[in-house]
Amino acid sequence: MLATIVFAALALSMSAAAHLPAGSWLGWAFFDDNSDMPLRVQIHSDGTAAFDGVVWKKFGWEASLERDEAGQVVLTSATSKGTPITLTGEFAGGGFAGDLALGEYPGRFELLLAAEPVESLDPATYADLAGYYSQPDGDVLEVRARDWGELVLRSIRSGEQRTLFPKSTTEFWTGPAIYDPRRVESRLAFERNDNGRVVAVSLDGERGERFDLRFDDVEFVADGDTLRGLTTQRDDDLPRDGVVLIGGSGWRERRDHIFHLRNLAALGYRVLSYDKRGFGGSGGSDPSSFDRAARDAVAGAQWLRRQPGVARVGYMGISRGGWIAPIAVHLDTDAAFAILIVPPATSPAVQEHGSRLARMREDGFDEATTQVAERMLEANWAFSRGEGKWENYSERVEAARAAGVPDYVFGPTTPDPIEWEWARLNMHFDPTPYLESLDVPVLVIFGEHDLSVLTEVHRPRLDRLLAAAGNDDVTIHVIEGVGHGLSRRSDLPIHLFRGVGPEGYDRVLEWERPD
Numbered sequence: 001m002l003a004t005i006v007f008a009a010l011a012l013s014m015s016a017a018a019h020l021p022a023g024s025w026l027g028w029a030f031f032d033d034n035s036d037m038p039l040r041v042q043i044h045s046d047g048t049a050a051f052d053g054v055v056w057k058k059f060g061w062e063a064s065l066e067r068d069e070a071g072q073v074v075l076t077s078a079t080s081k082g083t084p085i086t087l088t089g090e091f092a093g094g095g096f097a098g099d100l101a102l103g104e105y106p107g108r109f110e111l112l113l114a115a116e117p118v119e120s121l122d123p124a125t126y127a128d129l130a131g132y133y134s135q136p137d138g139d140v141l142e143v144r145a146r147d148w149g150e151l152v153l154r155s156i157r158s159g160e161q162r163t164l165f166p167k168s169t170t171e172f173w174t175g176p177a178i179y180d181p182r183r184v185e186s187r188l189a190f191e192r193n194d195n196g197r198v199v200a201v202s203l204d205g206e207r208g209e210r211f212d213l214r215f216d217d218v219e220f221v222a223d224g225d226t227l228r229g230l231t232t233q234r235d236d237d238l239p240r241d242g243v244v245l246i247g248g249s250g251w252r253e254r255r256d257h258i259f260h261l262r263n264l265a266a267l268g269y270r271v272l273s274y275d276k277r278g279f280g281g282s283g284g285s286d287p288s289s290f291d292r293a294a295r296d297a298v299a300g301a302q303w304l305r306r307q308p309g310v311a312r313v314g315y316m317g318i319s320r321g322g323w324i325a326p327i328a329v330h331l332d333t334d335a336a337f338a339i340l341i342v343p344p345a346t347s348p349a350v351q352e353h354g355s356r357l358a359r360m361r362e363d364g365f366d367e368a369t370t371q372v373a374e375r376m377l378e379a380n381w382a383f384s385r386g387e388g389k390w391e392n393y394s395e396r397v398e399a400a401r402a403a404g405v406p407d408y409v410f411g412p413t414t415p416d417p418i419e420w421e422w423a424r425l426n427m428h429f430d431p432t433p434y435l436e437s438l439d440v441p442v443l444v445i446f447g448e449h450d451l452s453v454l455t456e457v458h459r460p461r462l463d464r465l466l467a468a469a470g471n472d473d474v475t476i477h478v479i480e481g482v483g484h485g486l487s488r489r490s491d492l493p494i495h496l497f498r499g500v501g502p503e504g505y506d507r508v509l510e511w512e513r514p515d
Helices: 123-129 260-266 290-305 321-331 348-362 367-384 390-402 418-426 456-468 504-508
Strands: 025-031 036-043 049-053 059-060 062-069 073-078 084-092 094-101 107-112 132-134 140-145 149-154 161-163 170-174 186-192 198-203 204-211 212-220 225-234 240-246 271-274 310-318 338-341 442-447 472-478
Touching: 025 062, 025 094, 036 107, 049 149, 049 348, 062 390, 107 271, 123 149, 132 198, 140 198, 140 260, 161 290, 212 260, 212 271, 212 290, 225 290, 240 260, 240 290, 240 321, 260 271, 260 310, 260 504, 271 290, 290 310, 321 338, 338 504, 367 390, 367 418, 442 504, 456 472, 472 504
Parallel strands: 240 271, 240 310, 310 338, 338 442, 442 472
Antiparallel strands: 025 036, 025 107, 036 049, 049 059, 062 073, 073 084, 084 094, 094 107, 132 140, 132 204, 140 149, 149 161, 170 186, 186 198, 198 204, 212 225, 225 271
16 A cells, blocks of 8 residues: 555755755665665755655655754655645755654655656656567676566666666666665666567667567366466577476465566566366365376476477576476476476475474474474374374374474464375375486576575585486586575665575576587
């Protein structure tokens, strides 16, 4: 709700404006209820000012400016519904920052003076610039629109993001962070053809051709059931490798890993994703064993190979998919490659045991509480193997609750949920024989601080198993400073953040696979 509030224009007297240099002032508002929104104020040389309500695409709304008894500058306005808005702050260090109140919602704000003027243009006038642009160095730039229309530039190689600040409907510049305008970092000029279609962008003089992504609904048959999904690819007819995307524990339907779909397709793959059996438009039932899930993926790969322009087909397994993809390669004699993102190299029980206890230690729980949790987990694994009684596990659960063990450590706590069926099918699956026979080119990416798939445990084990396979075409990367999602953390406010990082796609881009 708060992200759609309009700040009105600010009318400044000359004496007050002397404390705020003329130019474009950009920044962010942070409300105490954890909502936020961008701020843009235009200060003119004649001492007048206007606020660009970019979230509503409104400009030039009236407001008042005065100083309070403490000497702070107070900007006062109201929304179109009459809700009062007050910014109270000081000019210091080249910025204007302080407290903000939007009706009954308090917060804080920070505005920074832009290195160059930012034009007050309705984003609708340049919305057609959103798309993908190939770069001469092999990188791909994604230009996408925020919910309120402003464009954001993202490099797939670096993962860094920047807001595009307009000089015109085709010329823009970016600052050193997402919404930091204090320095010009890059300049972009978009090119249209004679029909007005956007065809290219020049980034600091380097021209990149535009392309878009195409999404096509598809279906294929696996073990007698029809599975439905989609293929994602660039909108050209060039031959390309296909990849079947096998998602993690959160994967249910075809677009659940849309970030990976778009990145892989932008890098030149034709990606097949699909609704898991029993979800979305797919037949069959859930839960499935890893073996059954792998057969589904192989059926998808066989369908993909029959499509025009698909040269070879491999698999990408993400997290839980890292158990399934090697099985699929084992079953598929035509598999061309495997990309494994944060893949476990032990059984799910061993992986979860280490992960949950590691998270407790990371969160500062003492060893006595951790030991209570460990005994509870051991009873969980025993019950899922059919070796323990429910009463034994239930007693350990109650003891763990009494000891203050956090919720994320517990598994199912009643005897008959669907989670137990999944656990009996998969929790004690051993990936060893499949990893020891993985003989296709393999790219593996781990996160240095992954608390779900502990890199210090799974990386050396994976090394040993792939070596046992005699596979000399294995590339393993550990991305520094990232966790299970391969994104970087930051304590900086959003407008000073540079982006989440490459998330492994710099490694995918640079990976050399044999033709």
